[in-house]
Amino acid sequence: MPVEKRQIILSENELLHALSAYRNVNGKFLPGGDIQQVAIAPRCANRPAEGVVVTVSIQMCYGDSQQKIDVPLRDADILSLLVRFCLENNVPIPRTGSKAAGAVDGKLTLLIDYDHSEAGGSQRDRAAAKAC
Numbered sequence: 001m002p003v004e005k006r007q008i009i010l011s012e013n014e015l016l017h018a019l020s021a022y023r024n025v026n027g028k029f030l031p032g033g034d035i036q037q038v039a040i041a042p043r044c045a046n047r048p049a050e051g052v053v054v055t056v057s058i059q060m061c062y063g064d065s066q067q068k069i070d071v072p073l074r075d076a077d078i079l080s081l082l083v084r085f086c087l088e089n090n091v092p093i094p095r096t097g098s099k100a101a102g103a104v105d106g107k108l109t110l111l112i113d114y115d116h117s118e119a120g121g122s123q124r125d126r127a128a129a130k131a132c
Contacts, residue, residue, distance in 0.1 A: 007102075008082070008091060008110040012038075015108050019056065021088060022081035030071055033060035042103040052103045054078055075101065082110040 010018060015038055023029050036057045043051040054073040059066060078101040086093050093099070097114030 004094075004097075004112070004114040006093075006110075006112040006114075007104055008086060008093070008112070009104055009107050010082070010085065010109070011107065014085065018081050018085035022077070022084055025084075026077075026080075029077060030056060031058060031060060031069070033058040033069075036068065038108075040103050040106060040108050051075060052078065052101045052108065054101075054108065078108070079110075082108070086110065 016035060019030070019035060019038070036059050038057070039053075039055040041053045043053060056071045056073060057068060058071060059068050079099060082101055083093065083099065085091075093110070093112060094114045097112055100111045102109045102111045
């Protein structure tokens with residue numbers, strides 16, 4: 001059976017949109033303020049599927065004073081915002097299969113591995129899974 005491997009790579013504008021959209025539905029995701037910059041680095045330079053480190057720089061204003069802070073994102077939040085971006089923009093992704101965040105060419109990427117033989121199973125297995 002075929003195995004599908006996909007990379008959904010977000011441009012800088014798409015990443016900013018994804019961060020803002022995820023921030024709107026998850027109020028504790030990032031502190032208030034303007035997103036100034038997003039730094040993306042792979043955990044391991046040779047293997048993008050090993051994870052990614054994302055740091056968001058935010059300009060915060062308190063009255064007349066301003067402060068810039070760097071907020072590292074949690075792995076779960078990175079993956080959630082990537083999946084949410086795909087769903088909001090009608091990018092088809094399989095429900096099953098492994099999903100991970102990575103960095104490809106310096107851009108935030110959703111990496112999907114989907115083994116069709118594992119997903120298919122027998123009709124009886126699928127019926128049993130639906131019943132649960």
